[in-house]
Amino acid sequence: MSDFSRFNERLSTNLSRILESEDNLFVVDVDSDELWDAYLESFAPEHNQIYRTRRENDCSCCRHFIKEFGNVVAIIDNEVVSVWSFDAGGDKYQPSVDALNTLVLSKPVRDVYVTKQPKHGTHHSNELKDDGGVRQWDHFYVELPRKVVSRSSESEASVMGDKRASKDVLKRSLSELDPEATNVVLEMIAENTLYKGAEWSGQLEKLLDMQLVYLSLPGNQRDNFCWRKSMEIGPALSRIRNHSIGVLLQDISAGVDILDAVKRYERIVAPSNYKRPKEIFTESMVRKAQATVEELGLTESLPRRFAILPDVTVNNVLFADRDAVKVMGSGGIFEQLASEATQKPKSFDRAPVIGINEFLSDVLPSSSNIAVLLENGHAGNMVSLIAPENEGSPTMFKWNNAFSWAYAGNMTDSAMKQRVASKGGKIDAPLRFSIQWNDEGVHNMSDYDAHCKEPNGNHIYYGAKRGITGSLDVDITGPKRGVPAVENIAIAPKNGTYSFWVHNYAQRSGDSGFRAEIEMGGEIHEYDYPTKLRRNENVKVADVEYINGEFILHEHLKSSTSQKEVWGLKTQQFHRVSLVTYSPNYWDEQSGIGHRHVFFMLAGAVSDVSPNGFYNEYLKEDLMVHKRVLAALGSRMKVADDSEQLSGVGFSTTRNGSVVVRVDGKPFKVVFN
Numbered sequence: 032m033s034d035f036s037r038f039n040e041r042l043s044t045n046l047s048r049i050l051e052s053e054d055n056l057f058v059v060d061v062d063s064d065e066l067w068d069a070y071l072e073s074f075a076p077e078h079n080q081i082y083r084t085r086r087e088n089d090c091s092c093c094r095h096f097i098k099e100f101g102n103v104v105a106i107i108d109n110e111v112v113s114v115w116s117f118d119a120g121g122d123k124y125q126p127s128v129d130a131l132n133t134l135v136l137s138k139p140v141r142d143v144y145v146t147k148q149p150k151h152g153t154h155h156s157n158e159l160k161d162d163g164g165v166r167q168w169d170h171f172y173v174e175l176p177r178k179v180v181s182r183s184s185e186s187e188a189s190v191m192g193d194k195r196a197s198k199d200v201l202k203r204s205l206s207e208l209d210p211e212a213t214n215v216v217l218e219m220i221a222e223n224t225l226y227k228g229a230e231w232s233g234q235l236e237k238l239l240d241m242q243l244v245y246l247s248l249p250g251n252q253r254d255n256f257c258w259r260k261s262m263e264i265g266p267a268l269s270r271i272r273n274h275s276i277g278v279l280l281q282d283i284s285a286g287v288d289i290l291d292a293v294k295r296y297e298r299i300v301a302p303s304n305y306k307r308p309k310e311i312f313t314e315s316m317v318r319k320a321q322a323t324v325e326e327l328g329l330t331e332s333l334p335r336r337f338a339i340l341p342d343v344t345v346n347n348v349l350f351a352d353r354d355a356v357k358v359m360g361s362g363g364i365f366e367q368l369a370s371e372a373t374q375k376p377k378s379f380d381r382a383p384v385i386g387i388n389e390f391l392s393d394v395l396p397s398s399s400n401i402a403v404l405l406e407n408g409h410a411g412n413m414v415s416l417i418a419p420e421n422e423g424s425p426t427m428f429k430w431n432n433a434f435s436w437a438y439a440g441n442m443t444d445s446a447m448k449q450r451v452a453s454k455g456g457k458i459d460a461p462l463r464f465s466i467q468w469n470d471e472g473v474h475n476m477s478d479y480d481a482h483c484k485e486p487n488g489n490h491i492y493y494g495a496k497r498g499i500t501g502s503l504d505v506d507i508t509g510p511k512r513g514v515p516a517v518e519n520i521a522i523a524p525k526n527g528t529y530s531f532w533v534h535n536y537a538q539r540s541g542d543s544g545f546r547a548e549i550e551m552g553g554e555i556h557e558y559d560y561p562t563k564l565r566r567n568e569n570v571k572v573a574d575v576e577y578i579n580g581e582f583i584l585h586e587h588l589k590s591s592t593s594q595k596e597v598w599g600l601k602t603q604q605f606h607r608v609s610l611v612t613y614s615p616n617y618w619d620e621q622s623g624i625g626h627r628h629v630f631f632m633l634a635g636a637v638s639d640v641s642p643n644g645f646y647n648e649y650l651k652e653d654l655m656v657h658k659r660v661l662a663a664l665g666s667r668m669k670v671a672d673d674s675e676q677l678s679g680v681g682f683s684t685t686r687n688g689s690v691v692v693r694v695d696g697k698p699f700k701v702v703f704n
Contacts, residue, residue, distance in 0.1 A: 035169040038124045043173050045117035053105045054178050055262040059113075060141035061134060063098035070097055073130035075122070096152040096171035102135060103144050106259040109252040111136055140258050143194040145187045149180050197269035198261040204238070204272040205245040205257065212283035213239045216276070218314055225293065227300050231276045234268050275299040289659050320657035320664070327653060332427045333668055334420035335644035337676030338434060340610065342418050347618040350395050350611035352634075379404070379691045382698040387629060387684055390701045394694055395611065402605035403631050403680060404691035408555045410597050411446075412688070413439040414630055414681035415638050416615075417645070417670060428649045430624050434615035435649050437642030437670075438681065439598075447548055448555075451519045456505040460521035462575060462582070463550040464531045467517045468543065469510040475541030476510050479564065480534045481518040486527020491520055493536070500525050524577040532571045535564035547572050551582040554689060558588045598678060599637045605693055607634045610677060616649075626685045629703075631692070633679035637672075644668035
């Protein structure tokens, strides 16, 4: 056996040793001519004599092998190991091996090694000598095991490019995705709060392990880690960043609110009717929120209760009825009976109209007895003042006291209006016409349509949604079982008369009618038409005349004036006001901390729900980093019933609204905004 054969055998042995533990080979980014020069120029002169016209080791077979295979490496423990990392067995070839090894290790890994050929190089070649004999030349030659030979029908370059892309995406995932985001998603999966999350559980656990290892490595080893791992785990996990779950991980890593991030994920993977089984937060989020609450000394501030009259200091009272048993006015028991009679809000249209600021500054200070006309439309304005259960506990809120408030259902608009808003409808237009059918518990799959005729005769409906002054911005054609359907027409009115009606475009099933709202200038008029509409039937609701900023309503259906009971009080009646106060964010002459509300606390008003102890929008900024956990905590820390509670009707001074207030027997129509 020649010296070169023994040298080549050591190369083959080294390659076999590497592949005993490794299933993949890689190539470094080095010029092939530079490789060949490093090999050839490193021989000592006595070991590379001129043979005929070329040096002894300068042959085309060996040059081709080194150019094609000389840059092959393995990655072991995140370190590059070249095929030249072996003892050549003597001084003749060792300098060349060392030169090749040094050059290869100085270069970064460029690609996965992909070949369809199990054999590389030429083992032997023969040459006819001048004397007629044959000389055998030995060359570089290796055989590869099947595990590193590609059997893909695609070209070697295509397979290599695909594997390179997997590695690049994996590196972006490990570099850009926060391990804490992966932890959060895994916790949501464990708690069954992430739709179709379970199918990603195993992959995410592997991803988290890789993230932690990757971040612990020195910078010069991270790229090698990604090359090797991308081959081990395959393209699905390598490219997890590009999947739906990867979008969720990116959003959470970028600081997107977890609820918004999950909503985006669900839009990608979840059916439209999917309902999450519970609020989204994880155990680690809870523990972090708990630590913050304890650090801020707010643990005792969490329990909440209804506020009662003695809780409110005189400095924060705009009006108080000094004698709770005293009847209104000078008419004694007859005046009390009069206050209990059903009232028609329309009958107070000629009452003096006064803005809330003027009412508070000019009328309220000299009043002795105040009553509010509780209308059906005020159901969403019912409000309660909430106090800390532990007196003296520090405030959790943005303002300097520990009091808060809770509206009925945590909203001050009608349920229909809220549904319109949730569908993208414009609810703050000066003139709004909304309809609703297929209410909860009522099965009506018919296609009802809202219609409007503008003053110039233009017709707004499903066939021409945009008019001159308004548009149909919510149009439901196929109601879903158990889901109320709404339509909405929003108008910026010009002088003239607007006509509104409902049309049954397609009768499908159900025996019910519809409900409607006309909101003009901040006042909501409600209509109830319980009778089933025949196919193609039109039902006129009302005409609204608009003249130089004033609205005049001409009803075809009667506004709802039926008496209801709200929080223990009958609507369409006046109710005694025990207290008038600003919302706590404006107590003690504070200002600028959110919107100002004015509360008329009504004697006998008792909330029929257990309100949340607090809401996120009230909390200090220090707590907002834990807003998902605190939202869930607020909803769980319900306020216990209390018959002495301070509850009544509330109005934001920044939102259109009105209330009829009787002061010492004289009615005023108090308007907001």
